[in-house]
Amino acid sequence: MRKPISWFFPFVVLASIILGCSDDDSQGENYKANYLPTIDATNLPVGNSPMTMFEDNESSSKMYDNKDRWFRVNQPMQIIQKGKDSVQVSLYSPVGLTDVKIYAKLANYDKRFLIYEFTKVPAFHRSFHQIPLVNGKHDYQLENGKTVTIDKIDGFSSGAIQFSVESSDPLFAKFKKIKSNRLVQFSTQYHINNPADDPNKFLPMNPVLAKEAITMIINYSYAISHPLYYDTFMNFDRYKKEQAATAGTAINGALNWHGNAEDKDGVYDYFTKAQIEQAYNTYIDSRTLNMAMVGGGSAWGGGALASQWESGYVTGHWNGEMSVWSHEYSHHCGYSHSSNLANSGEGGGQQEMLTDFYKYLISLNDLPFIDPDILKGYSKTAYLKGNYKKPVFKINPKNPFLLKYKGEGKWN
Numbered sequence: 001m002r003k004p005i006s007w008f009f010p011f012v013v014l015a016s017i018i019l020g021c022s023d024d025d026s027q028g029e030n031y032k033a034n035y036l037p038t039i040d041a042t043n044l045p046v047g048n049s050p051m052t053m054f055e056d057n058e059s060s061s062k063m064y065d066n067k068d069r070w071f072r073v074n075q076p077m078q079i080i081q082k083g084k085d086s087v088q089v090s091l092y093s094p095v096g097l098t099d100v101k102i103y104a105k106l107a108n109y110d111k112r113f114l115i116y117e118f119t120k121v122p123a124f125h126r127s128f129h130q131i132p133l134v135n136g137k138h139d140y141q142l143e144n145g146k147t148v149t150i151d152k153i154d155g156f157s158s159g160a161i162q163f164s165v166e167s168s169d170p171l172f173a174k175f176k177k178i179k180s181n182r183l184v185q186f187s188t189q190y191h192i193n194n195p196a197d198d199p200n201k202f203l204p205m206n207p208v209l210a211k212e213a214i215t216m217i218i219n220y221s222y223a224i225s226h227p228l229y230y231d232t233f234m235n236f237d238r239y240k241k242e243q244a245a246t247a248g249t250a251i252n253g254a255l256n257w258h259g260n261a262e263d264k265d266g267v268y269d270y271f272t273k274a275q276i277e278q279a280y281n282t283y284i285d286s287r288t289l290n291m292a293m294v295g296g297g298s299a300w301g302g303g304a305l306a307s308q309w310e311s312g313y314v315t316g317h318w319n320g321e322m323s324v325w326s327h328e329y330s331h332h333c334g335y336s337h338s339s340n341l342a343n344s345g346e347g348g349g350q351q352e353m354l355t356d357f358y359k360y361l362i363s364l365n366d367l368p369f370i371d372p373d374i375l376k377g378y379s380k381t382a383y384l385k386g387n388y389k390k391p392v393f394k395i396n397p398k399n400p401f402l403l404k405y406k407g408e409g410k411w412n
């Protein structure tokens, strides 16, 4: 019989402890484990301070607080340690999750163990939970189903516990496929600094629009992580040839991706294969993305910024109208109008390809969120400047992805 793991040391020296029995610390076959109860986050006591983020009537100042509201697009279920003894759990998703398992990993113990098990986490949920290790000795389930018993640990320095999330929910399976690691947030800086000659250049957002923006960016990040997109991106020269063949014309404009050097008489600064791969990585790396809204003559992108009109957030993305967004997102990734990663001329580049691809994914039901009624943003007239109808998606029968893949290619 192996003895339980024991830590009697204060949290500050935790990282220096080495366990004596590192091969297998789990309890024997006949051990009767006594696990912590599962948690239903739709029904939490006040002690957990449960709340719904981005309620329609929530003050916009909360969504603009970048210390409090931010998430990475591949981690909509976010666990952040708060103080030395608790965590903040947030779900940046318009649809809730079921069966969410939060695993903990300590620096001096090589196995992940189940620290919280949520039966349900509702949409845009946030709550706070004590780390059970600080309140006593408990049994925890390991990933292999065995049990580990861990003694009370008084507290944890910041970053001493690595949290990871698993879930059998099909929506979570989609989140897990997202390769992009963008950090998404909202910022007042744009509309607060509007120029005098264009006071509506940027408009303030509100929680209704922020929910749509979060939904769209998760879908968009899934789309650009999709193997079919990656294949088309890496072989854009093939895509251009196929498009021309289907149309029965010569290739219009550039034969492949090219960069920001000015185009002169049909001479382009074509990317090498390695540069194309690098360009793909600019779309999915960990830089910060400030999502904003415009009301003036143009949408804007560059640096952390990418923006589009209200209609793009409220109805456009549900119909796959991602042209403006993908253009501004490409500016945000560093491409100018001389590159076909941003430019839409000459037979099209990223802007057209992505839009056709995105529509194809909607037609396949191969995005995390397909139904505009999960938010009903279009109906919330009190929070919108324009009037909108429920978006109804239709795919063009001449969509190049539909013509080529004929309903195949879903990301399984």
Ligand SMILES: [Zn+2]
Residues within 6 Å of the ligand: 327, 331, 337, 342
């Ligand atoms: Zn532009």
